[in-house]
Each structure stands twice: as structure tokens, then as C-alpha cells.
Amino acid sequence: MWVKEAEIMKAKAHDVYSYLRYADPGELVRLSCNEYCLKSHDSFKISNGMWHWYSQNIGGRTAVDYLIKVKGYSFPEAVIEVNRAMGDIAPEKISHKNVKKKLKLPHKSVKCDVVLEYLISRGLDESLIKDLTNEGLIFQSKPYDSVVFIGLNEDGKPAHAAYRGRQIFQKEITREAIKDMLLESSSKAVL
Numbered sequence: 001m002w003v004k005e006a007e008i009m010k011a012k013a014h015d016v017y018s019y020l021r022y023a024d025p026g027e028l029v030r031l032s033c034n035e036y037c038l039k040s041h042d043s044f045k046i047s048n049g050m051w052h053w054y055s056q057n058i059g060g061r062t063a064v065d066y067l068i069k070v071k072g073y074s075f076p077e078a079v080i081e082v083n084r085a086m087g088d089i090a091p092e093k094i095s096h097k098n099v100k101k102k103l104k105l106p107h108k109s110v111k112c113d114v115v116l117e118y119l120i121s122r123g124l125d126e127s128l129i130k131d132l133t134n135e136g137l138i139f140q141s142k143p144y145d146s147v148v149f150i151g152l153n154e155d156g157k158p159a160h161a162a163y164r165g166r167q168i169f170q171k172e173i174t175r176e177a178i179k180d181m182l183l184e185s186s187s188k189a190v191l
Contacts, residue, residue: 001076011082012062013091015049019063023085044070103158106141106148114145118164 017036020028028036028046036046043055051066052059058069063086067078112133119129119138132138137150144165151160 001074001080003076003079007083008079011064011079011086014063014082014086015061015091016051016063016066017046017049018089018091019066019082019085020046022089023081041070103161105150105158105161106146106163107143109140109142109145112138112140115140115147118147 017028020038027039029039029042030036031045034047038044038046041053041055044053045051050059050061053070060066060069063082064075064078067073067081068075071078073081115133115138116126116129120126129138137152139148139150140146141148141163147164149162149164150158151162153159
């Protein structure tokens, strides 16, 4: 099977998102404003005109790449399929530039007792926690009392944030309570 250079260029101009949107729209699952995965492969991600199938460690840019690497088409078959599916639809222009986003941090609580208690229970030194709190690199959010970890950019300004919720147990779990839970769950098992 032989395909002309013009057909190849036309097919390669289409990214995998555009192709799937027209050829198989039920396969796309939206994850965020510009990120998708496939219904059949949740480790297959599409973002900013690129695709990557994490479980198989393969990726690409075009619909032709997708059909060859994922669907097993030959190169001529992939070119013909993309051109058939896309018809006269013009390729979409995708911006690959990173858009600067403003970091929006949660409100800080005036207290930090939950943060201190939680991080000490995780094995961190109290003086280290207090130093990081004083430097503004860790704080307690308001109203949920989550721990917020701040990452700085090269200029020393907040650029990233990670949140860690803290589960508060209503009662202390003792050896007897664990034994009771195990006995209760084993008595419900059907043999």
C-alpha cells in the first residue's frame, strides 16, 4: 500500500485528541481543562497535544503515532484512517507553551497545633517543624486544619503547595479493639 507525501503531511497534522474527538468520542474521558485519558486505558493521558501511555511507556504527538503504536496499524493504514476520519477538518492549533498560573494558597489559621501534633506523630523533630512554620514553609489551613507544605521557586517565592489532611480518630484503638474488630469480621465471613 502506497500513500502520497501530501496525504502523509495532512494526516500528521492531526493530534490524537482531535482524531479521537471525531473518530471515537466515547473513548475520551476528561480529567481537567486540558487533560484526558482513555476509557479503555486509564494510564493513557492526552495533554497539550501530546499523548503518553504510562503503563506501556510509549507516547507521541500525532494521531498517526497513536494508530501505529497503540492500535497496531501499519504506517499507510494509519495515514489513510486519519484522513478518512478527519475528512476536510482543519488541524487544530495547540499551544505547547506553559501558561503561567497564579498560585492560590488556602487561608492560614492563626494556630498551628494540629500541624505540630500531626508532624511530630510522623517522626519529625519539633524544632524543625517550628523553624519551617516560622519561615512560612508549613502552615495549618483554615477551616479544615490541613497541613500545607510550600515549595519555593528560584526567587524564593511560593510556587507549589501540597496539602495533607489529618484524620482525627474519635477513640483510641487498643489491642482489644483490634481483636474485637477481627473477631466480628471473621464471624460475618461465609464459609
